[in-house]
Amino acid sequence: MIIINNKYNSQRDFIRSIPHIIENEGTLIQDARNLIKQLVMPDGMEINVKRYHAPRWLNILVYSLSLRQPKGLRAYKYAGILQSKGISTPEPIAYLEERKAHILRLSYFISAQCPYRxxxxxxxxxxxxxxxxxxxxxxxxxxxxxxxxxxxxxxxxxxxxxxxxxxxxxxxxxxxxxxxxxxxxxxxxxxxxxxxxxxxxxxxxxxxxxxxxxxxxxxxxxxxxxxxxxxxxxxxxxxxxxxxxxxxx
CATH class of the missing domain: 1.10.510 (Transferase(Phosphotransferase); domain 1)
Structure with missing residues (x-):
């Protein structure tokens, strides 16, 4: 599954390849339960990629059966809602997820990299x-x-x-x-x-x-x-x- 903000459709091929790219490229921001890296798109825009860890135990069913939306999908949707209300949050670019036999494995939320330090x-x-x-x-x-x-x-x-x-x-x-x-x-x-x-x-x-x-x-x-x-x-x-x-x- 992939959802891309229409504004970034021109970067679709790059966005689809992000799960492979972040394995060896990008600036590491966090490597704990979730992985966060900063990448640069081909057009020069800095982006933030957050990879959510695979759900465990009961959460495997909760997320895989869509009883609850995955965290990355919620982050993507909520970013749009917040921006529509004039609340500052980095612009959502895309959401990706990887499934195996319909079971949710990894999910990714991609947003603009915030310049605030x-x-x-x-x-x-x-x-x-x-x-x-x-x-x-x-x-x-x-x-x-x-x-x-x-x-x-x-x-x-x-x-x-x-x-x-x-x-x-x-x-x-x-x-x-x-x-x-x-x-x-x-x-x-x-x-x-x-x-x-x-x-x-x-x-x-x-x-x-x-x-x-x-x-x-x-x-x-x-x-x-x-x-x-x-x-x-x-x-x-x-x-x-x-x-x-x-x-x-």
Whole structure:
């Protein structure tokens, strides 16, 4: 199965060959459960290829029988939905999947390579001079996403990329979008969405209170909800993993 954004039909032959190309070519970004590589198409465009690992156990049936759409297909479709709502995410280029006897093996989501070089991991122990200018534009970015009836269910530091332009403006985009919620985002859902972010407690509070102002929520209640979910998340996380920034709950 192959789905190609009409804008990139001229690159169809190259796109079809990507499963073979990434075995030996491309710049490695991640090689863990899923493989992510950066490639350059024949027309010079930089693209991002994410290969999702073969499903296991019960998920083999779930995905192979189309009881649930494969992650790569969801990412491709969701990217189009987000862009139609004015939410920044890399442009979807194609989706490919490999099956054997109708059993889903590997799937691929291909998108434009995002030029933003910063993520929220960098803000874990950031000084106020670095994080304060980000507060208002990031709160506005998140409020817009939620106002559009969209919630990223993995709103974590590595999935939020940002860049500051030469004129001082901040721009953000979201990646790894195969897990999304579409529907009304109320104060509880919205404020809980900040739980996984890295950064000083004051930074998180400033974001949440500005977000509450933009969405006409009570700022004190928004702060309470956000910090409650933040504490619960990081307490669970710390039982299994070391925390790599100074965490103040």
């Amino acid at each position: 910063h993520d929220f991991y960098e803000l874990g122990d950031a000084p106020a001079a670095l994080y304060e200018p980000i507060v208002a534009p990031f709160a506005q970015f998140t409020a817009h996403i939620h106002d559009q009836g969209v919630l990223h269910r993995d709103f974590s530091p590595g999935n939020i990329l940002w860049q500051q332009t030469d004129d001082g403006e901040y721009h953000f985009t979201i990646v790894d979008i195969n897990r999304m919620y579409f529907g009304h985002v109320d104060i509880n859902r919205g404020c809980a969405n900040f739980a996984r972010l890295w950064g000083p407690k004051r930074f998180i509070i400033m974001i949440v209170r500005e977000y509450a102002r933009l969405r006409h929520f009570d700022p004190d209640e928004a702060e309470r909800i956000a910090l409650t979910h933040r504490a619960a998340f990081w307490q669970r996380f710390s039982r299994r993993h070391p925390i790599k920034f100074h965490l103040e709950l």
